[in-house]
Amino acid sequence: MTHSRRTILKAGATAAALTATGMALVEGAGQAKTLPLTPCTPGATTPSNIEGPYFKPNTPERSDLVTPGITGVYLTVSGTVFTQNCAPVDRALIEAWQCDSKGKYDNVSYTLRGHFYTDANGKFSFKTIVPADYVDQGQFRTPHIHIKVQRPNAQVLTSQLFFPDDTEAYGKNFAQMNSRDGFIDRRCTIALGPKADNHYDGTFDLVTY
Template identity: 50%
Template sequence: MPADEQETGTGHEPGTGGQDDGISRKNFIVAAGAAGIGALALPTAVSAVAAPAQARTGQRPLTPTPKCDDGDDTPTHSQMEGPYFKPGSPERASIVTPGMPGTPLTVSGIVYSMSCTPLAHALLDFWQADYYGNYDNYGYKLRGHQYTDAAGRFTLTTIVPGLYPGRTRHIHVKAQAPYQGILTTQLYFPNEPRNSSDMLYDPALLMKVQTGPSGRTAKFDFVLQVP
């Protein structure tokens, strides 16, 4: 576990207290109309006929559908704003400053509508605690906003936030599609000891996190409650 994960900060936030970026495949059946194959045919026999049939017709495998929300579930869960939000953050994709302590972290993903359409120019405003668990309430350290690109993608360069009493590790964010309402929520890290005791923790808001030689990468896709 990186050193910063052991750090317990000195600040605190009143404790009033999924989505991953994976791909869900739409299964499909290739019907093989061979006279010798009946209801009791073995699965291996079906596969043997299906593949040549697919080759003859030039049919290609179906494109995987992005795992967002097809309108039959719920959008990304909302959570409390907390006491440390500050409007007017600078527009920037990197919210770290030179020499800032902490494990480097890159968070990326896509912002979708309820119909699985990527949302271009959606606003994402991030803020978080520093390595020591403190928020910058005077300036804009570890604060910043950005807009998704034409494909709904975003990338945030930051550090793994520190711990402070009453909370597990988390990153705050406000997300807003153009001319739509604002989603306020928080993103969480897997396998954190404090996840089980944090009253605000929501497993649906877990990022998919990997550790590499130069830090950590995290994936999370937002689904906003717009058509």
């Protein structure tokens, strides 16, 4: 053996190569695995998007937004926050806010609003529900989750996360809703696993300033 297992593992630990299709190929433990995520592309942040009219500061620190009385299709979104050099960010601040299953934002209190931090490996996970669509000032909005992400002492990135066309929630046609929204950015689509027990697990990695 010209390559020791130790050498290969060491190479695999740092290898996260981008293929021509933009999929991340991560090597490790002797096998390659294709991740269905938005991979980190060096130099490029997650595309920013409008803040919209419903942001509120001073939210509670919490990663579980499913407070008593909140019902809908449950959703856990997990991912990693990276720098533009694809290094995971310890203690990145993430702010999330969204409407409920009826398309209503809580603009009085903090329902479906919160902020939380990544761990030392840049990982985060938060619990919420799939939001519904709404119309604001005559503009149709497909279901989305507003986010802000900030590396400590760096510029805040504001964006929105969207849902795949085949998402099943509230009897709505997500393909049709997505096609009607003037602000949708398909690059910011949460990768959803199969729906089970009225719950989706989703993944999305964030690349911040």
